[in-house]
Amino acid sequence: MTVGTDLPAPGTADAARETPDATTPAVVRGDGTTARSRAARRWRRARWAVLVIGVLLLVVAVLAVTRPVTSSTPYSPDNPGPGGARAVAQVLGDQGVDVQHVTHVADAVSAAGPGTTLLVTPSLLLPEQAHALAGVEADLVLLGADDTLVGAATDGDVGRVQAPATSGYPFAPGCDLPVAQRAGALQLVSGLAADPTATRDVTLCWVVDDRAALAQVERPTPGGTRTVTAVDDPSFVRNDTVLEDGNAALALGLLGAHEKLVWLVPDPLDTSASGDTSPSAGSVLPPWAGVVGLWALLVVVVAGVWRARRLGPLVAEELPVVVRATETTRGRGRLYRRARSRGHAAAGLRASTADVVARRLGVPRSADPTSLTDAVSRATGRSAHDVADLLYGPPPPDDDALAELARRLDTLESEVHRS
Template sequence: MAGVALAALRSDEHTGSLDPRSTTPYGSKALSRLLADRGVHTKVLTRSTALPRQVAPDSTLLVPFPNSLTEQERKGLREATRHSGRTVLLAPNPEATAALLPGIRALARTPVQPTPPDCDFPAARRAGDADLGGYGYTTDTDRNESCYLRNGHATLLRVDPSNSDENTSGGDTVLLGAPDPLHNRNLDKNGNASLTLQLLGSHSQLLWYLPADAAPTDDQERGFFDLLPRGWSWAVAQLAVAALLAALWRARRLGPLVTEHLPVAVPAAEATEGRSRLYRKANDRGHAADALRAASRSQLAPLVGVPRTQAHVPEALLPALTDRATSQPPPGPDGPSLDETTLRRLLFGPPPPNDTALLHLADRLDRLEQHYISPGSLPHH
């Protein structure tokens, strides 16, 4: 409900690209404000049928998305340019250029970057370097002015009205290879503001032709983060702070261990069986063998005079077992050999490769323990 209410309250906001009413980074409200301060009235036109009635010799016509226009809209635009004081086309592609200005060719795009004017066009010379690139344009006549050259092609081309029989009563036409100088985020960089103010502020009225369904085409696509609404970064930051506070609130408190009584008593046999089932389920023969060997070492150490704290140290346990074995009779034909190498492999060796080897290890450890326990101390089985 809160989202619906906010959407309703903000439904009249304009956030489109190159919209003179938009304050987003890709909008053009900053440019519209600067033009208004200089006495230029900006009027947004959304229908092609309104062009013939609004266009006049004292007006400038700006077309932000010429590539998105239909054939009918392009026909109306060609008719309107005959009576306009100046027409500015932003980044027309080869198809749109051929349809609107037959004598001009659009070439491959180049990256947008600060570019010197390299021409005698007064607006370009006064502006200096500007962020231009995008499409390059070529012309067969020297009367057209080619500025901001990239790879030898103009990214700003001023078409003289005398070069076209159709535009003898109209003003000039300016093609910009990229719309970047008009964006809010770029207006204060290099000579972008000076260039755009001179191109669009030469007449008292600016007609901003922005059809309702106009949108950037594939050659004017923006990145994913550019399409996210304003304030998303603040929302992410607030969520991160909230998550951090929740983690601190619910985190374990550090402190001394607290003993507590178990709710039930578990017999040792059941605990051992449950642990062995876990080892078997995980196919963890290594830990199972370690548990068997550790139990055998703990059992054998007191029998040969080694403290339990040294039971798991090979240098302390193995010599004592070997010395004791020399005074004992052999363990029998099926028992393990009692030399130090065999004892080390048996009590401190690698994990068994399979279940059969694990069972064999358990049997050998059991026989080894029985060998060191006197027959009188053996428990009754």
């Protein structure tokens, strides 16, 4: 009998089986899935999260690119609204005054040196911030300042008093200050008064019943003197009122006395003072960071609520694969061995033995260890100390001790069953 020549050479069949071709089907795992199906399932789960993150990044990018150069902060030099002061700042800039807009007290203190003007707009300041501003060598212009700042800047020579209602019509300044004379008659709220015990001359303008709208004092500095001007009514610098009467003349006269003007509009969250050397978190973040952060927080909350409602209540499902108890036990044992958790493993063995012998002897689950130990001791003839050491002793120090403990517990169970 001859062997056909068309049989494959030795090893050819094995090589053919090991070499995949284009018709080889995708490898299927034991759970009935392929790599492509698993990737598709992961994408379906993550696509909404990816979409939300992408929209968030897009909005942040748009806000960063299209951030407006103006603001809506009252009395701010970049606010073109009725409550802002952009008109005065632009006119001062056209006249050659360098207007420096700051929002932190520490920045204002460092920038306001001799030969400059420091403007402080209405705000709530900490006592240490007020004293830091009062100690600068620049000329101070205080608009609507509180009693703490006014008293610190004038050494107590000027204070705040209850301001009466406006008279309803402009009235003359009643003082010889050149800036007041150029402004002429104005309609301002008067809420400043000079201390009768003041040691230096205090100039009061637009006075009604011993209450003035403007108070000015001279204060000595290491390099000479400086002027402190407090105006109780700050409305004369606002965009909606600066063109009324002589408000523009008063604003330009007070703020344009020097070539440099430091315009402080304090940030409500600012706690800096002259002694601070490290920048605060707010000083290194862009102005829109707070708005974007709040918007992102709202998006996260809404997305969390939406996903929680979409998941719905928990549904019990049957396991796709039945795992044998022996496999589970062996797997747990391997985990204990890998983690060297001999104490945990010993506790599991002792608890199982205690449960078995307690059921055999009719000891209830609520029984204390002493009752169970006594029952086992009577049933097996062992001493109570030996039984307690087996069931409630210390954890084994090594693997050999753990194996010996398992053997002794098994012996104890067999003795109880034979009794």
